[in-house]
Amino acid sequence: MGDEENGKKPRVLQMVRADGTDKNCFTFVLHNEDHTLGNSLRYxxxxxxxxxxxxxxxxxxxxxxxxxxIQTKAGLPxxxxxxxxxxxxxxxCQHVLSKFEASVxxxxxxxxxxxxxx
Known part of the structure; x- marks a missing residue:
């Protein structure tokens, strides 16, 4: 049974930190997303x-x-x-949207x- 079916809000983001790492290295799990957000955010x-x-x-x-x-240099979470x-x-995205609307x-x-x- 999924979160939506049992009345809970669906999970959007999880943070996972591997054992032995500090706050400079995390894996963020983004649910209901794909390459569109992944590649843009990575860039x-x-x-x-x-x-x-x-x-x-x-x-x-x-x-x-x-x-x-994401892995950062020491000191930056x-x-x-x-x-x-x-x-x-x-x-x-806001800049692109405003330029598009102005062009229209x-x-x-x-x-x-x-x-x-x-």
Missing amino acids: MIMKNPEVEFCGYSITHPSERKINLR AVDVFQKGLEDLRGV EEYNAQKDVTMEEV
């Missing part, structure tokens, strides 16, 4: 110079979850890097002017 996190390693994997093609592993990566990715408005305005001339 944004790897831009951080304090990150030694960031990679993701899809556990199985029939499962909709990704494992995102992987959780902070993960959060910053999400915030940076959101900022990029410009196109529609241009189309209206062309229709009036006819």
Whole structure:
């Protein structure tokens, strides 16, 4: 029985730390996600110079979850890097959305002017 069936909210994020590691190395399990978020988030996190390693994997093609592993240089918690990566990715998405909406408005305005001339 799944979480949705028994009335619980479905799990979205899990944090897994291997034995013998500190807070600089975590694996984040993101449920109901795929390559779209995995690769984009990996790219944004790897831009951080304090990150030694960031990679993701899809556990199985029939499962909709990704494992995102982050390893940082000493002193910087992987959780902070993960959060910053999400915030940076959101900022990029907001920028793309605003540019797209502005282009649509410009196109529609241009189309209206062309229709009036006819």
